[in-house]
Amino acid sequence: MRNNVLADVLELIFDISLKTRILKEWQSSNAARKPKYSGKQILILELADNYDSLTEKELGIIFGMATSSVNDLVEKLVHAGLIEKHRNENGDSREKLIKLTEEGADELSEIKKFGSKRYEYLVSRFQESELEGFIDYLKLVDESVGSSMRSIIFQQY
Amino acid sequence: MRNNVLADVLELIFDISLKTRILKEWQSSNAARKPKYSGKQILILELADNYDSLTEKELGIIFGMATSSVNDLVEKLVHAGLIEKHRNENGDSREKLIKLTEEGADELSEIKKFGSKRYEYLVSRFQESELEGFIDYLKLVDESVGSSMRSIIFQQY
Structure with a gap:
């Protein structure tokens, strides 16, 4: 069943x-x-927002890209002031950790607020009460996806 | 509210x-x-499955591609036996209608069956009873998206 x-x-x-x-x-x-940022750049901001120990090596594995290409994407975001590279105190000192700046967090939140409007067509046939019922299922989907995403990131080690 | x-x-x-x-x-x-077919090729099969009067011109508008590039994608699907081009009896006779063949319908159904397994991570935290509740909302989402998709296609005329 x-x-x-x-x-x-x-x-x-x-x-x-x-x-x-x-x-x-x-x-x-x-x-x-x-759009101001490419799809992959927005994903990097989202990943940096979700993980404390994101590195370029991990981004290379996730995107299936050479480190040099990942480096190009990351440097543009550093230059725009949205992320910073920090020294990894607990690991390989050559591997810099990618951290969202305050400006980066604001920009990501703007991207989500603005971008989410494009999804209205997904619920155009919903009544308000149906939206309220739907939100609980969406939270469960978000948890499911979040846990899969974390397990993929962590299995790299 | x-x-x-x-x-x-x-x-x-x-x-x-x-x-x-x-x-x-x-x-x-x-x-x-x-994968055997590109993302765009699968979308062409899905569109042909949904519309009786799909043309290359419409595909060009949807994908933002030149007619010659669309023609390349379509010809590969014709060559694979998945779609056929039919004369448009009710419209411009130079514009051929893109129709799914029986083989194309079978292939699309296989792609959906196989491809849908990749989405298990979206519901990994669901109990069976929650899946049953979720399906009604998904049907409403499918209707919402379907109606937006149709209105985009029809506004081309």
């Missing part, structure tokens, strides 16, 4: 994700202006 | 989408083998 419900849920999620990607393709190819 | 709940729901969705994108980056850079 669980397998049937699970399979139904997953296929529905996949269907939604395909339609969402179609809408995103359309949104980005019809956007009035280019 | 509605605005607060809506804003909370949208920010939570944005948070989930960032974490999901991080996991996807990791999955694709650590994948044992390259």
